[in-house]
Amino acid sequence: MPSAPDQHAMTMVIRKLKSIAPLLDTDRRAIESLPVRIHNLDARQDIVRDGDKPSHCCLIIDGWACRYKLLSQGKRQILSFHIAGDIPDLQSLHVPTMDHSLGTLTKATVAFIPHDSLRDLTVRHPGIAAIFWRDTLIDAGIFREWLVSMGQRSAFEHVAHLFCELYLKLQAVGLAGNYRCPLPVTQADLADALGLTSVHINRVLQEMRGKTLITLRSRTLVIEAWDELLRISEFDPTYLHLERRAAA
Amino acid sequence: MPSAPDQHAMTMVIRKLKSIAPLLDTDRRAIESLPVRIHNLDARQDIVRDGDKPSHCCLIIDGWACRYKLLSQGKRQILSFHIAGDIPDLQSLHVPTMDHSLGTLTKATVAFIPHDSLRDLTVRHPGIAAIFWRDTLIDAGIFREWLVSMGQRSAFEHVAHLFCELYLKLQAVGLAGNYRCPLPVTQADLADALGLTSVHINRVLQEMRGKTLITLRSRTLVIEAWDELLRISEFDPTYLHLERRAAA
DNA sequence: CGGGTCTTTGACCTGCCTCAAAGGAAGTGG
DNA sequence: CCACTTCCTTTGAGGCAGGTCAAAGACCCG
Numbered sequence: 001m002p003s004a005p006d007q008h009a010m011t012m013v014i015r016k017l018k019s020i021a022p023l024l025d026t027d028r029r030a031i032e033s034l035p036v037r038i039h040n041l042d043a044r045q046d047i048v049r050d051g052d053k054p055s056h057c058c059l060i061i062d063g064w065a066c067r068y069k070l071l072s073q074g075k076r077q078i079l080s081f082h083i084a085g086d087i088p089d090l091q092s093l094h095v096p097t098m099d100h101s102l103g104t105l106t107k108a109t110v111a112f113i114p115h116d117s118l119r120d121l122t123v124r125h126p127g128i129a130a131i132f133w134r135d136t137l138i139d140a141g142i143f144r145e146w147l148v149s150m151g152q153r154s155a156f157e158h159v160a161h162l163f164c165e166l167y168l169k170l171q172a173v174g175l176a177g178n179y180r181c182p183l184p185v186t187q188a189d190l191a192d193a194l195g196l197t198s199v200h201i202n203r204v205l206q207e208m209r210g211k212t213l214i215t216l217r218s219r220t221l222v223i224e225a226w227d228e229l230l231r232i233s234e235f236d237p238t239y240l241h242l243e244r245r246a247a248a
Numbered sequence: 249m250p251s252a253p254d255q256h257a258m259t260m261v262i263r264k265l266k267s268i269a270p271l272l273d274t275d276r277r278a279i280e281s282l283p284v285r286i287h288n289l290d291a292r293q294d295i296v297r298d299g300d301k302p303s304h305c306c307l308i309i310d311g312w313a314c315r316y317k318l319l320s321q322g323k324r325q326i327l328s329f330h331i332a333g334d335i336p337d338l339q340s341l342h343v344p345t346m347d348h349s350l351g352t353l354t355k356a357t358v359a360f361i362p363h364d365s366l367r368d369l370t371v372r373h374p375g376i377a378a379i380f381w382r383d384t385l386i387d388a389g390i391f392r393e394w395l396v397s398m399g400q401r402s403a404f405e406h407v408a409h410l411f412c413e414l415y416l417k418l419q420a421v422g423l424a425g426n427y428r429c430p431l432p433v434t435q436a437d438l439a440d441a442l443g444l445t446s447v448h449i450n451r452v453l454q455e456m457r458g459k460t461l462i463t464l465r466s467r468t469l470v471i472e473a474w475d476e477l478l479r480i481s482e483f484d485p486t487y488l489h490l491e492r493r494a495a496a
Numbered sequence: 497c498g499g500g501t502c503t504t505t506g507a508c509c510t511g512c513c514t515c516a517a518a519g520g521a522a523g524t525g526g
Numbered sequence: 527c528c529a530c531t532t533c534c535t536t537t538g539a540g541g542c543a544g545g546t547c548a549a550a551g552a553c554c555c556g
Binding site: 091 | 315317320324327339345348374377378381382384385387388389395396398399400440482489
Binding site for chain 2: 512513521
């Protein structure tokens with residue numbers, strides 16, 4: 001097992017964990033020495049499926065993934081977006097049966113880490129267990145905020161809110177800055193995440209461009225008016241529980 | 249501090265925990281000997297508010313509570329319903345700042361447990377830590393399912409889905425059975441939970457009564473056609489991750 | 497340069513919302 | 527135990543945000 005990619009693999013997860021809580025050096029080293037199996041995946045491939053009982057967790061090293069759930073008649077709800085450093089199926093450690101699927105949105109590099117190693121890690125390093133727990137709790141906080149958006153915000157506000165969230169999450173791990181971030185997902189993906197149709201997403205995006213709030217071209221989002229975007233969507237970053245470092 | 253009410257207080261949380269995972273006797277006893285401060289609250293009272301940094305967790309002993317978030321113009325999104333045995337702000341152990349509020353829906357009895365005692369408990373009893381973690385993960389699973397309902401289900405299906413969920417959760421702790429359960433919330437509360445208006449909730453309920461699916465009178469829900477309700481809402485109980493015991 | 501995917505546009509439709517008011521139920525004080 | 531009050535449910539009429547269906551561009555990658 002080569003060590004160069006592993007090193008990079010672990011760089012991102014360390015950054016991610018540091019973005020949500022202080023991390024001891026001993027804990028960092030323990031994480032870096034986890035055994036991982038690295039895979040390269042195409043876009044739109046499943047990683048774990050609804051109903052599976054996985055024996056590994058999946059760490060995203062590069063590319064984007066999402067959790068989603070399928071209903072009859074081809075309806076799909078995207079539940080969360082995931083980027084480098086995320087472990088989207090960490091919950092499978094304590095809830096063995098998947099109640100949703102996890103798949104890539106873009107080409108992606110992922111690392112599989114055996115449950116056994118992770119369990120061992122959390123037993124030996126209670127601090128890591130606490131950070132992992134905290135991560136899943138923040139995850140839940142993001143679901144709650146998505147519920148608020150779904151239930152109470154207009155399509156326009158909802159899109160604006162999502163863009164603020166994604167920008168801050170990417171910024172927190174060094175993947176965004178200067179009001180510019182990657183957004184390598186289709187309008188249909190956005191629609192499935194927001195509970196709208198791609199037609200309507202398209203019209204909302206045009207309206208946002210018309211108001212010089214954002215531009216979205218070649219898989220890159222540029223936020224032209226951050227404060228305005230915050231105001232419109234009543235965005236309050238508290239729920240992301242990021243370590244302070246980044247401006248909001 | 250009287251021990252009779254404490255006993256009852258702990259009965260429900262033990263039942264709740266047993267409904268989601270096996271519980272060791274030593275762990276049960278450790279939980280039963282937690283120090284608690286018991287309060288009686290009126291309906292529609294806040295327990296913890298958005299932005300607070302609580303030093304206690306709140307265990308519901310009797311009555312109903314909900315998590316919610318307020319937006320400008322009086323909009324309210326209810327994020328979850330909570331019943332006896334639940335500890336809705338368990339996450340405050342690892343995420344100190346509340347990113348939502350917690351309040352009663354009915355008159356309620358609650359027990360406050362100091363964070364210190366709970367942290368001590370989880371350190372001494374890793375099994376309890378694991379169950380607590382699992383509980384918060386199941387919570388997140390419920391948020392995900394609510395997202396699916398919000399994004400993809402019609403108002404009718406959404407209401408049906410919620411009723412299935414509430415019935416099973418109540419049944420799991422012995423508060424429901426025979427397709428009959430308490431539902432002491434107003435139509436306005438339901439509306440705020442489902443992202444609809446109370447007017448529309450009212451019309452959906454009438455339609456459900458018309459189809460002899462349910463009756464809802466004097467704060468009691470009777471499910472007249474369970475299988476039909478499951479089918480309509482594409483309800484799959486997996487996401488509740490209940491210990492098998494109850495029929496579905 | 498060719499084929500598939502993604503975005504954009506138009507016309508029409510509908511599920512749910514808004515506003516407003518009346519009817520019922522349930523708790524409270526006398 | 528009644529009368530009052532307050533909250534909750536129900537009903538009606540009209541409106542709009544976002545959906546549906548279908549087709550035409552634009553882009554991207556091999």
